[in-house]
Amino acid sequence: MTPVDVTIPPGTVADTTIQPMVPVRVEARMAEPVIGLDTNPLHLDGPLSQAGWAEYLDVHGHGSLPPMTPDSCADFNLPLATWTAPAPSDGVHDLARAADRTLVWGWACSAADYQPAGATITQVRRRPATDVMARYTPDKTHHLSAGPLKARDVPQPAVLVETITWWALTPDPDRLHRMLNRVPGLGRLPRHGNGRVHQWTVNVDERAAQRWRWRTWPQPGGLPAGIRAPYHHPSRRMPCAPLGDPPWR
Amino acid sequence: MTAPDLTSLAAVSDLRLPLALLALDPISHGAGNAGNTQLLRTQAHIWQGRRVELPYVSGNSIRHRLRDALAWHLVRTLDVPELGLARRVVDLLWSGGALTSTGNKADLNMIRRVAQTLLGTSTLGYSAQSDIVAGTLYVDNAHLVCQENSNRMPPPLLSHPHAQLPAAVFRGKTFSARHDVSGSPVSRYIRVDSPEDLLNAGSDRPQQMIYDMQVVKPGSVLYTAFTLQAPTIGHVAALAVAVDEAAPLAGDQREIFLGGKRSVGFGRCAVYGRIDDAFTPHGGIQALREAYEQHMRERKTEILDLLGELVG
Numbered sequence: 001m002t003p004v005d006v007t008i009p010p011g012t013v014a015d016t017t018i019q020p021m022v023p024v025r026v027e028a029r030m031a032e033p034v035i036g037l038d039t040n041p042l043h044l045d046g047p048l049s050q051a052g053w054a055e056y057l058d059v060h061g062h063g064s065l066p067p068m069t070p071d072s073c074a075d076f077n078l079p080l081a082t083w084t085a086p087a088p089s090d091g092v093h094d095l096a097r098a099a100d101r102t103l104v105w106g107w108a109c110s111a112a113d114y115q116p117a118g119a120t121i122t123q124v125r126r127r128p129a130t131d132v133m134a135r136y137t138p139d140k141t142h143h144l145s146a147g148p149l150k151a152r153d154v155p156q157p158a159v160l161v162e163t164i165t166w167w168a169l170t171p172d173p174d175r176l177h178r179m180l181n182r183v184p185g186l187g188r189l190p191r192h193g194n195g196r197v198h199q200w201t202v203n204v205d206e207r208a209a210q211r212w213r214w215r216t217w218p219q220p221g222g223l224p225a226g227i228r229a230p231y232h233h234p235s236r237r238m239p240c241a242p243l244g245d246p247p248w249r
Numbered sequence: 250m251t252a253p254d255l256t257s258l259a260a261v262s263d264l265r266l267p268l269a270l271l272a273l274d275p276i277s278h279g280a281g282n283a284g285n286t287q288l289l290r291t292q293a294h295i296w297q298g299r300r301v302e303l304p305y306v307s308g309n310s311i312r313h314r315l316r317d318a319l320a321w322h323l324v325r326t327l328d329v330p331e332l333g334l335a336r337r338v339v340d341l342l343w344s345g346g347a348l349t350s351t352g353n354k355a356d357l358n359m360i361r362r363v364a365q366t367l368l369g370t371s372t373l374g375y376s377a378q379s380d381i382v383a384g385t386l387y388v389d390n391a392h393l394v395c396q397e398n399s400n401r402m403p404p405p406l407l408s409h410p411h412a413q414l415p416a417a418v419f420r421g422k423t424f425s426a427r428h429d430v431s432g433s434p435v436s437r438y439i440r441v442d443s444p445e446d447l448l449n450a451g452s453d454r455p456q457q458m459i460y461d462m463q464v465v466k467p468g469s470v471l472y473t474a475f476t477l478q479a480p481t482i483g484h485v486a487a488l489a490v491a492v493d494e495a496a497p498l499a500g501d502q503r504e505i506f507l508g509g510k511r512s513v514g515f516g517r518c519a520v521y522g523r524i525d526d527a528f529t530p531h532g533g534i535q536a537l538r539e540a541y542e543q544h545m546r547e548r549k550t551e552i553l554d555l556l557g558e559l560v561g
Binding site: 031058 | 258259280293295309312313331333335337340342343344348354357361383384401473478481
């Protein structure tokens with residue numbers, strides 16, 4: 001993979017959903033509860049961008065990605081078709097715009113479709129190393145219940161779910177599967193073992209030709225939401241239609 | 250093979266280290282108390298359409314075991330004198346640090362310097378001043394090999410006999426006792442200021458306390474995995490040292506401690522997995538360890554200065 005492959009230059013994207021693409025159903029069989037799943041639509045391009053980031057590091061190494069600022073944010077080259085839609089307001093950030101500057105663009109993939117089996121709490125603890133502090137620091141006291149170094153037991157709400165499904169249009173299902181296999185977990189705190197994906201599968205499914213459209217779309221007068229990864233970035237935020245339940249349910 | 254350059258920021262291949270753990274002693278991983286019984290930590294899981302609560306050892310606690318091992322290795326290798334570190338540095342090394350200031354700019358140069366110099370800290374991730382920096386290491390929760398986990402355990406473990414048994418088989422309870430010496434011959438060393446004190450000495454009667462705890466029984470098998478995503482060679486070396494320190498060889502078998510009460514004999518597990526093979530493409534654990542320690546010794550002043558600079 002060459003360096004030019006791993007990111008997309010701003011202002012160059014056109015609608016590719018009208019080109020021949022493979023409609024696919026993507027499934028993640030989950031091994032662990034997912035922290036924060038119920039507070040996030042979790043469009044597929046979100047976790048897939050993590051694999052895009054890893055590919056970027058493969059090519060360029062650590063510390064090479066331009067810093068993310070309000071006016072700078074990389075788009076990794078994902079194996080998904082791209083959609084365009086009219087910009088919902090004049091205030092849309094330049095980075096959100098497609099090659100046709102009156103349009104904004106995003107990835108042709110749905111939000112996460114799942115049936116929660118229940119809710120649970122994952123507790124993350126942090127024990128101050130007071131025994132070591134006594135030995136290696138000259139300080140006389142350490143306050144356990146105040147300040148940034150305090151002891152913590154943080155309850156994180158998590159969703160119990162067996163399978164999460166997405167619908168997408170892709171030019172290359174094999175590459176999509178390869179990249180997803182580099183996404184170890186979904187939701188928050190995956191490095192601690194939370195939200196671990198037991199198995200990713202990618203299957204051709206004609207229903208995806210329509211179902212990928214169940215996602216956040218820009219809409220004049222709508223509520224602010226992100227249209228593509230990274231969804232938290234201000235350049236991706238614009239007035240959008242609220243995401244309802246999947247129409248097929 | 251020449252010693253690798255551990256300051257390189259180039260990403261090497263992902264590394265996955267699946268492990269099976271055989272509990273040699275009871276494992277105590279607590280989640281509060283009911284009376285004087287410590288409850289075993291459990292996780293909700295869906296099995297055959299119903300919700301079950303299964304004992305497990307959190308990935309977070311295993312990460313701490315690795316972080317703790319690397320921190321002790323650092324102070325030992327650099328010969329850090331006692332009382333020789335700031336409290337925030339200790340917190341950074343042993344607990345991953347904390348956000349201590351506000352800011353809206355990530356200090357990329359500092360993050361790069363840490364990735365090149367403080368290899369263990371960079372591998373596990375850390376917080377310092379206004380930055381949260383993710384590491385490249387993912388540690389899975391350690392789950393029991395049992396019937397209810399059969400829909401999420403690694404396929405090779407499905408043929409293990411324990412995969413046919415319910416998790417309840419592997420749960421047990423044990424107890425400890427705190428012996429009180431008052432009332433014994435040692436009592437003559439307890440100071441009594443007046444004869445009345447002797448009359449009011451009811452509270453000084455022997456208070457032997459038995460406390461018990463739920464445990465995962467010895468003989469149980471658990472599984473977990475360590476994964477490095479797009480690591481530098483320095484991260485690979487740090488993981489090799491962390492594994493070598495936290496799971497040292499005991500004879501020809503590596504052993505690691507899971508959960509709490511290690512000081513009273515709980516949590517010892519034999520480690521099964523191709524640990525050494527996973528590091529062979531990079532020269533093996535021993536070569537990586539030597540390179541890691543050489544890296545640290547050559548940069549002792551730089552490392553200690555950077556630690557101080559990092560926490561502000």
